Amino acid sequence: MITTAQITCQPLAGSYKEFVFNGPSSAEQWTWVKFEDEMYNETFGQFPGAPVVVSLSAHNDMFYVLTDSFLFEVNRDDLGKYTCYDFWDIGSTLKNVTFTPTGIAIFSNDYHIFTTNGTFESKQQIPTPLELDMIQFQGWQENSLLIHAEVFIEGRPMLLLLDATTFTISKYN
Structure with a gap:
Protein backbone atom coordinates (compact mmCIF):
# COMPACT_ATOMS: atom_id res chain seq x y z
CA MET A 1 0.00 0.00 0.00
CA ILE A 2 1.32 3.46 -0.91
CA THR A 3 2.03 5.51 2.23
CA THR A 4 3.68 8.61 0.74
CA ALA A 5 3.63 10.37 -2.61
CA GLN A 6 5.49 13.50 -3.61
CA ILE A 7 6.25 15.39 -6.81
CA THR A 8 9.89 14.97 -7.77
CA CYS A 9 12.22 15.10 -10.76
CA GLN A 10 12.72 12.28 -13.23
CA PRO A 11 14.81 9.46 -11.71
CA LEU A 12 17.87 8.02 -13.36
CA ALA A 13 16.54 5.52 -15.93
CA GLY A 14 16.55 1.95 -14.64
CA SER A 15 17.38 2.87 -11.05
CA TYR A 16 13.83 2.41 -9.77
CA LYS A 17 10.65 0.66 -10.75
CA GLU A 18 8.64 3.06 -12.94
CA PHE A 19 4.98 3.17 -13.85
CA VAL A 20 3.50 5.27 -16.67
CA PHE A 21 0.00 6.63 -16.10
CA ASN A 22 -1.72 7.22 -19.42
CA GLY A 23 -4.15 10.00 -20.23
CA PRO A 24 -6.54 10.45 -23.16
CA SER A 25 -4.11 12.70 -25.05
CA SER A 26 -0.40 13.37 -25.19
CA ALA A 27 1.23 16.12 -23.19
CA GLU A 28 4.33 18.22 -23.74
CA GLN A 29 5.28 18.14 -20.06
CA TRP A 30 5.30 15.27 -17.59
CA THR A 31 4.94 15.06 -13.85
CA TRP A 32 7.07 12.62 -11.89
CA VAL A 33 5.85 11.35 -8.52
CA LYS A 34 7.86 9.27 -6.07
CA PHE A 35 5.81 6.70 -4.14
CA GLU A 36 6.81 4.80 -1.05
CA ASP A 37 4.99 1.78 0.36
CA GLU A 38 4.80 0.47 3.94
CA MET A 39 7.99 -1.56 3.34
CA TYR A 40 9.86 1.63 2.20
CA ASN A 41 10.03 0.42 -1.40
CA GLU A 42 10.21 3.31 -3.86
CA THR A 43 8.40 3.48 -7.19
CA PHE A 44 8.19 6.40 -9.58
CA GLY A 45 5.11 7.37 -11.56
CA GLN A 46 5.06 9.40 -14.76
CA PHE A 47 1.89 11.46 -15.39
CA PRO A 48 1.04 13.56 -18.46
CA GLY A 49 0.88 17.29 -17.80
CA ALA A 50 2.80 19.84 -15.75
CA PRO A 51 2.82 19.24 -11.97
CA VAL A 52 0.27 20.93 -9.70
CA VAL A 53 -0.20 18.86 -6.51
CA VAL A 54 -0.29 15.34 -5.07
CA SER A 55 -2.64 14.58 -2.18
CA LEU A 56 -2.76 11.40 -0.12
CA SER A 57 -4.46 10.45 3.14
CA ALA A 58 -3.90 7.37 5.30
CA HIS A 59 -7.69 7.38 5.83
CA ASN A 60 -8.61 7.00 2.15
CA ASP A 61 -8.04 4.12 -0.28
CA MET A 62 -7.46 6.56 -3.16
CA PHE A 63 -4.95 9.35 -3.66
CA TYR A 64 -4.87 12.11 -6.26
CA VAL A 65 -2.28 13.49 -8.65
CA LEU A 66 -3.31 16.79 -10.22
CA THR A 67 -1.49 18.06 -13.30
CA ASP A 68 -2.33 21.08 -15.42
CA SER A 69 -4.40 18.85 -17.75
CA PHE A 70 -5.67 15.85 -15.78
CA LEU A 71 -6.76 14.55 -12.41
CA PHE A 72 -5.58 11.02 -11.63
CA GLU A 73 -7.45 9.05 -8.98
CA VAL A 74 -5.15 6.17 -7.99
CA ASN A 75 -5.76 3.16 -5.74
CA ARG A 76 -3.22 3.06 -2.90
CA ASP A 77 -3.14 -0.78 -2.98
CA ASP A 78 -2.61 -1.13 -6.74
CA LEU A 79 -1.06 1.61 -8.89
CA GLY A 80 -2.50 -0.13 -11.96
CA LYS A 81 -6.02 0.74 -10.79
CA TYR A 82 -6.52 4.38 -11.63
CA THR A 83 -8.92 6.72 -13.38
CA CYS A 84 -7.80 9.69 -15.42
CA TYR A 85 -10.21 12.64 -15.59
CA ASP A 86 -9.64 14.97 -18.54
CA PHE A 87 -10.57 18.58 -17.77
CA TRP A 88 -12.50 18.77 -21.06
CA ASP A 89 -14.71 15.89 -19.91
CA ILE A 90 -15.38 17.27 -16.42
CA GLY A 91 -16.07 20.78 -17.73
CA SER A 92 -13.42 22.76 -15.86
CA THR A 93 -9.78 22.94 -14.89
CA LEU A 94 -9.16 21.77 -11.34
Whole structure:
Protein backbone atom coordinates (compact mmCIF):
# COMPACT_ATOMS: atom_id res chain seq x y z
CA MET A 1 0.00 0.00 0.00
CA ILE A 2 1.32 3.46 -0.91
CA THR A 3 2.03 5.51 2.23
CA THR A 4 3.68 8.61 0.74
CA ALA A 5 3.63 10.37 -2.61
CA GLN A 6 5.49 13.50 -3.61
CA ILE A 7 6.25 15.39 -6.81
CA THR A 8 9.89 14.97 -7.77
CA CYS A 9 12.22 15.10 -10.76
CA GLN A 10 12.72 12.28 -13.23
CA PRO A 11 14.81 9.46 -11.71
CA LEU A 12 17.87 8.02 -13.36
CA ALA A 13 16.54 5.52 -15.93
CA GLY A 14 16.55 1.95 -14.64
CA SER A 15 17.38 2.87 -11.05
CA TYR A 16 13.83 2.41 -9.77
CA LYS A 17 10.65 0.66 -10.75
CA GLU A 18 8.64 3.06 -12.94
CA PHE A 19 4.98 3.17 -13.85
CA VAL A 20 3.50 5.27 -16.67
CA PHE A 21 0.00 6.63 -16.10
CA ASN A 22 -1.72 7.22 -19.42
CA GLY A 23 -4.15 10.00 -20.23
CA PRO A 24 -6.54 10.45 -23.16
CA SER A 25 -4.11 12.70 -25.05
CA SER A 26 -0.40 13.37 -25.19
CA ALA A 27 1.23 16.12 -23.19
CA GLU A 28 4.33 18.22 -23.74
CA GLN A 29 5.28 18.14 -20.06
CA TRP A 30 5.30 15.27 -17.59
CA THR A 31 4.94 15.06 -13.85
CA TRP A 32 7.07 12.62 -11.89
CA VAL A 33 5.85 11.35 -8.52
CA LYS A 34 7.86 9.27 -6.07
CA PHE A 35 5.81 6.70 -4.14
CA GLU A 36 6.81 4.80 -1.05
CA ASP A 37 4.99 1.78 0.36
CA GLU A 38 4.80 0.47 3.94
CA MET A 39 7.99 -1.56 3.34
CA TYR A 40 9.86 1.63 2.20
CA ASN A 41 10.03 0.42 -1.40
CA GLU A 42 10.21 3.31 -3.86
CA THR A 43 8.40 3.48 -7.19
CA PHE A 44 8.19 6.40 -9.58
CA GLY A 45 5.11 7.37 -11.56
CA GLN A 46 5.06 9.40 -14.76
CA PHE A 47 1.89 11.46 -15.39
CA PRO A 48 1.04 13.56 -18.46
CA GLY A 49 0.88 17.29 -17.80
CA ALA A 50 2.80 19.84 -15.75
CA PRO A 51 2.82 19.24 -11.97
CA VAL A 52 0.27 20.93 -9.70
CA VAL A 53 -0.20 18.86 -6.51
CA VAL A 54 -0.29 15.34 -5.07
CA SER A 55 -2.64 14.58 -2.18
CA LEU A 56 -2.76 11.40 -0.12
CA SER A 57 -4.46 10.45 3.14
CA ALA A 58 -3.90 7.37 5.30
CA HIS A 59 -7.69 7.38 5.83
CA ASN A 60 -8.61 7.00 2.15
CA ASP A 61 -8.04 4.12 -0.28
CA MET A 62 -7.46 6.56 -3.16
CA PHE A 63 -4.95 9.35 -3.66
CA TYR A 64 -4.87 12.11 -6.26
CA VAL A 65 -2.28 13.49 -8.65
CA LEU A 66 -3.31 16.79 -10.22
CA THR A 67 -1.49 18.06 -13.30
CA ASP A 68 -2.33 21.08 -15.42
CA SER A 69 -4.40 18.85 -17.75
CA PHE A 70 -5.67 15.85 -15.78
CA LEU A 71 -6.76 14.55 -12.41
CA PHE A 72 -5.58 11.02 -11.63
CA GLU A 73 -7.45 9.05 -8.98
CA VAL A 74 -5.15 6.17 -7.99
CA ASN A 75 -5.76 3.16 -5.74
CA ARG A 76 -3.22 3.06 -2.90
CA ASP A 77 -3.14 -0.78 -2.98
CA ASP A 78 -2.61 -1.13 -6.74
CA LEU A 79 -1.06 1.61 -8.89
CA GLY A 80 -2.50 -0.13 -11.96
CA LYS A 81 -6.02 0.74 -10.79
CA TYR A 82 -6.52 4.38 -11.63
CA THR A 83 -8.92 6.72 -13.38
CA CYS A 84 -7.80 9.69 -15.42
CA TYR A 85 -10.21 12.64 -15.59
CA ASP A 86 -9.64 14.97 -18.54
CA PHE A 87 -10.57 18.58 -17.77
CA TRP A 88 -12.50 18.77 -21.06
CA ASP A 89 -14.71 15.89 -19.91
CA ILE A 90 -15.38 17.27 -16.42
CA GLY A 91 -16.07 20.78 -17.73
CA SER A 92 -13.42 22.76 -15.86
CA THR A 93 -9.78 22.94 -14.89
CA LEU A 94 -9.16 21.77 -11.34
CA LYS A 95 -6.79 23.91 -9.28
CA ASN A 96 -6.67 22.30 -5.83
CA VAL A 97 -7.03 18.94 -4.13
CA THR A 98 -6.58 18.08 -0.46
CA PHE A 99 -7.90 15.68 2.17
CA THR A 100 -9.65 16.48 5.42
CA PRO A 101 -8.02 15.10 8.57
CA THR A 102 -10.52 12.19 8.37
CA GLY A 103 -9.66 11.38 4.72
CA ILE A 104 -12.44 13.04 2.71
CA ALA A 105 -11.20 14.55 -0.55
CA ILE A 106 -11.86 18.22 -1.33
CA PHE A 107 -11.31 19.78 -4.77
CA SER A 108 -11.76 23.15 -6.39
CA ASN A 109 -11.68 24.80 -9.75
CA ASP A 110 -11.45 28.61 -9.96
CA TYR A 111 -15.11 29.11 -8.97
CA HIS A 112 -16.43 26.14 -6.95
CA ILE A 113 -15.40 23.82 -4.12
CA PHE A 114 -16.37 20.14 -4.18
CA THR A 115 -16.21 17.15 -1.90
CA THR A 116 -16.70 13.49 -2.72
CA ASN A 117 -18.49 10.55 -1.24
CA GLY A 118 -16.11 7.86 -2.45
CA THR A 119 -14.65 8.65 -5.87
CA PHE A 120 -14.36 11.88 -7.85
CA GLU A 121 -17.37 10.91 -9.97
CA SER A 122 -19.59 11.33 -6.88
CA LYS A 123 -18.49 14.94 -6.31
CA GLN A 124 -20.88 17.40 -4.68
CA GLN A 125 -20.53 21.17 -4.65
CA ILE A 126 -20.11 22.90 -1.27
CA PRO A 127 -22.05 26.20 -1.09
CA THR A 128 -19.98 29.37 -0.60
CA PRO A 129 -21.14 32.64 1.02
CA LEU A 130 -20.41 34.63 -2.18
CA GLU A 131 -19.57 33.87 -5.80
CA LEU A 132 -15.82 33.30 -5.87
CA ASP A 133 -12.98 33.44 -8.34
CA MET A 134 -9.36 32.25 -8.19
CA ILE A 135 -9.87 29.82 -5.28
CA GLN A 136 -6.63 28.68 -3.65
CA PHE A 137 -6.32 26.25 -0.74
CA GLN A 138 -3.87 27.64 1.84
CA GLY A 139 -3.62 24.75 4.31
CA TRP A 140 -5.20 23.20 7.37
CA GLN A 141 -5.70 24.66 10.84
CA GLU A 142 -6.87 21.65 12.84
CA ASN A 143 -10.29 20.77 11.27
CA SER A 144 -10.54 23.92 9.13
CA LEU A 145 -9.20 24.50 5.64
CA LEU A 146 -8.02 28.07 5.04
CA ILE A 147 -9.02 29.25 1.56
CA HIS A 148 -7.95 32.39 -0.28
CA ALA A 149 -10.22 33.59 -3.09
CA GLU A 150 -11.44 36.71 -4.80
CA VAL A 151 -15.02 37.92 -4.82
CA PHE A 152 -16.27 37.28 -8.36
CA ILE A 153 -16.26 40.34 -10.65
CA GLU A 154 -15.13 42.73 -7.86
CA GLY A 155 -11.69 41.12 -7.57
CA ARG A 156 -11.69 41.82 -3.82
CA PRO A 157 -9.60 39.27 -1.84
CA MET A 158 -11.34 37.14 0.77
CA LEU A 159 -10.22 34.56 3.31
CA LEU A 160 -12.59 31.69 4.05
CA LEU A 161 -12.64 28.69 6.36
CA LEU A 162 -14.11 25.34 5.39
CA ASP A 163 -15.16 23.38 8.47
CA ALA A 164 -14.26 19.73 7.76
CA THR A 165 -16.85 18.39 10.20
CA THR A 166 -19.90 20.27 8.84
CA PHE A 167 -18.64 21.08 5.32
CA THR A 168 -19.75 24.67 5.69
CA ILE A 169 -17.74 27.63 4.47
CA SER A 170 -17.64 30.92 6.34
CA LYS A 171 -15.70 34.17 6.10
CA TYR A 172 -12.46 34.18 8.08
CA ASN A 173 -12.26 37.15 10.45
